[in-house]
Amino acid sequence: MSKPRVAIFDFACCEGCQLQIVNLEEEILDLINVVDVVEWREAMSEQSHEFDIAIIEGSITRPEDEKRIEIIRSRCKIMIALGACATIGGVNKMKNKFDLEEVKHCVYGKDAHMPHLETGLTKAVHEVVDVDYKIHGCPIDRKEFASVIRALLLGKRPTVPDYPVCVECKAKENICRYEYNEICLGPIIRAGCGARCPSSSFRCFGCRGYVDNPNVEAAREVMDKYGLTVEDLRQKMVLFGCEQGPTV
Amino acid sequence: MSVSKLSKEQFGQFVDAMLAAGRRVVGVVAKDDRFQFDELKSAAALRLDYDVTILPPKKYVLPQVEPLLQFEVGGGAQSVMNYDPLVLLGVHPYDLIAIRQMDELFSQGEYDRHYMDRRKQITIIACDVVRPSKNIFASSMETAVVSDGYDILITDIGDAYLLDVATEKGHALMTYAKGLAAAASADVEKRQAIQEANRTALNKHKLGCKVSYLPRLMEKAYNHPVWQEKARLCFSCGSCNQVCPTCYCFDVQDQVNWDLKTGERVRCWDGCLLENFATVAGNHNFRKDRSSRFRHRLFRKAKYVPEKIGGQIACVGCGRCITACVADIANPVTVYNRLMEERTLG
């Protein structure tokens, strides 16, 4: 059996998630043993090129990116969205809260009119094309990345947690942030990171996106019990919670 | 049964002697301003004056993630079963009762060798509560004191610990104790007074009926509005399951190595409040509503498990779920009392 061909593409992002793959260290050799990693530029230059798995990092922010992702989709069998930028639009989605022209001028100043700086609303990859699997997080958890890839190679459906961060947080025996009357998004955000933030005495700020069926209503209502307001909660949602699915 | 005595200093030396001899001892230590069971490095870190631990000692009896077997894809498998001796030090009576319930559940029906083999290697040094936690209601559940089930029971009587050594395993540990004296009758009376006080004092939430009445109370409670009302705010986060000393549900998962040929089967904690706990083949979830999952937990504590273990209620009143529930809906007493008051509504 020939090794599956894997191609990695980046869109609007910080490339931090690719770095996590590099950080697999010795495991990267195990990975290369079982898949054929195709350099992305080559893959794109040769029109007939096809690959089995396309890994997409970053969010879609420009009209030409939409075209590019559609071409990639047409050439791959399996598409994986890698990291918060790709799975939920990530930090980039904050832009959608403002007037786009204003955003452009704020970032690029007098160069804002240049054609290559044309910008649109930030979209997660699945908002443009079909995505088969999502590897969540900002950045991704490399252990999770490795187990998703292994599952796919075995022809199995990778299991991604659909329960809240609290599950992993409790397993680590952290003291809940709410015991100190602090907001934590853990109860509505998807686990899989090992409750990275609460384990360092910091609230979860939602980088893995909502669980499948978040109880946002409850998140709003419980604020009162802790002497907090829904506005406090909204502020905590801004970083990763802009315009994705149900919202507080 | 004879009760013996060690000064606090001698007790510390006893613990350090076990550690020096290479015994693995897990005890209660501080975690910021809370407490947890953890590997003990020296007696100095031990905090037997704790109120409650964040997680119960079940994490050493039924670990969060436990390897069951090594396998080859499409080939054979080999059980993982080598458990080393462990001393579990500082288990409060309610937690001890919870462990004893699990012992019964895992040994009946399909005998669970992984659980039981591990359990047999554990020596439990229980200790009476000196400081009630903010949500404890062990007195209501009749779990505030124990008279059996431990290997050793210790009681803090101020300047010393009284030790009640109950089993062979307990006696074996006493070889590490120096200066052991028989307790004077005045000491034993002090111990009795502490236990008598705990019998009623560990009661921050008061159950409105006898514990033994709970299974009958549940008989008519299935359709009561309280399930919907409470579960409206439920995050399905499972914290109430995880922190509960009597919740023992687990999920079994296979983890495959990079060679794609070998792997390990592990079991890890699961919880009946989680959205997909009851999802079976074909993606059918037979407890899809938050309220049916919320109800299941309290039925399990007060009816389903008692039916399997001679009527013992599977809530020992540790109060951990009350503290852990961000939505503040998990308190079993609030629900049971409500059902008591409105017995006709079910």
Ligand code: SF4
């Ligand atoms: S998800 Fe975070 S780490 Fe990953 S590319 Fe986006 S911004 Fe960077």
Ligand code: SF4
């Ligand atoms: S700290 Fe956050 S993630 Fe952890 S239990 Fe509390 S709410 Fe859940």
Ligand code: SF4
């Ligand atoms: S705790 Fe929350 S913010 Fe932190 S890594 Fe996990 S999902 Fe992301």
Ligand code: SF4
């Ligand atoms: S801890 Fe509270 S919110 Fe979480 S599952 Fe239990 S009852 Fe629901």
Ligand code: SF4
């Ligand atoms: S149901 Fe709550 S109070 Fe009862 S044993 Fe479990 S965690 Fe403790």
